[in-house]
Amino acid sequence: MSQTPKAIGSTSNAITLEIEQRPAVVVPKSYPNGFVIDWHFHRYHQLVCASSGVMAVETENDLWLIPPQRAVWVPAYQKHMVYMYGDAEMKNLYLHQDIDLDLPSESCVLNISAMLREIINHLSESAEQAAQDTFSQPYRNLIQVVLDQLKVAPQASVNIPVPSDKRLVPICEAILQDPASNQSLKEWAELANVSSRTLSRMFRSDLGMSFIDYRQQARLFSALKLLANNQPVTTVALSCGFSSLSAFNQLFKLNFGVTPGKFFSAPLLTA
Structure with a gap:
């Protein structure tokens, strides 16, 4: 956190201009494995959607993992970094900061519905047409569906809290x-x-979880990154410290609702 974050609209001033003129803009991006987008913030809301690969978004308080069927909600002016694990394709949905959204004021991971996924794909593929249709009723209706879907999108626990207690930092x-x-x-x-x-008290008071739970989250976090790079499930389980494949499967399903082998098989945002 030593670096001063910079304000950016995206990678160009053109995106900033677009979002000032329209309520929503979708921008597709591709990044190589290991690429890092340094600390920054936007003057508008952002939904970071993974099309392929796995990304992590770090804020001041949490480290969020974005598997392909999920997205991270980043409110306007929220400082964050983005890390790429595997060759990553993303769709960034930018929403004007003045839009009235009943969404958390802090970053969180959202499960993306099939409907919202298809609308994001459509807006990305027809960006030029969308620019022309900004004030048309069909376009406004489509954006309203996006907002409605975001409001009911369930949150997912794919994050690791970042310690504020300096004594915990090297341990974590x-x-x-x-x-x-x-x-x-x-x-x-x-x-x-x-x-x-x-x-033990430091973990609970600063991170809101026990030492064991934190290590468990770290193992699941690491497992998702390896699974995204097509590592065999058994290899992932042993590499991340799980005592057995069955123990890994059980904990994974408890947290994510499906087994590791099925986690990345859900319909994805088209790259």
Whole structure:
């Protein structure tokens, strides 16, 4: 968080001009594996939708993972970074900041309905026509459907909280770097020069979850990145520190509603 975020409309002033003239703009983008979009913010709302690959959006408080059938809601002026895992295709839906939206004031992951997915694809493929139809009733009706779908889109827990307590930062970074490690709470407490009880309280008060739950989230987070790169499910389970394939499948389904093998088989945004 040491860098000062910059305000950007997208990658060009043209997008800023478009969103000032229209209530919604969809911009498709492609990025190579490992690409990072540095800290920045927009003067308008953004829905970051993954078409392929997996992306992560980091805000001041959370690290959000975006699998292909989900999207991250980023309100206007919310500082964020974007990381690409695998060659990534995304659709960015930009919404004018003055639109009255009954959506969270902080970033969150949303499950995207088939209807919203198709509308985003349509707006992306017919951007030139949309510019001409900005004030037409059919276009306004379409945008209203987008807003209605966003309001009822269920949130998904695909995030890892970012610690504000400086004592937790190196511990959390180490867990994210090596989620398969079985280093215990007691061992981490000794390294941090605090008692196990104190460290346990720090996790709960600062991150809102226990040490075990945080490590579990880190393992699931890492697993999604590996699955996005077509790694075998068994390899992913063992690489991320799960005791067995069945344990991985059970926890994965508990969190995401489907098994790892089926997670990326849902209809996607067309790239």
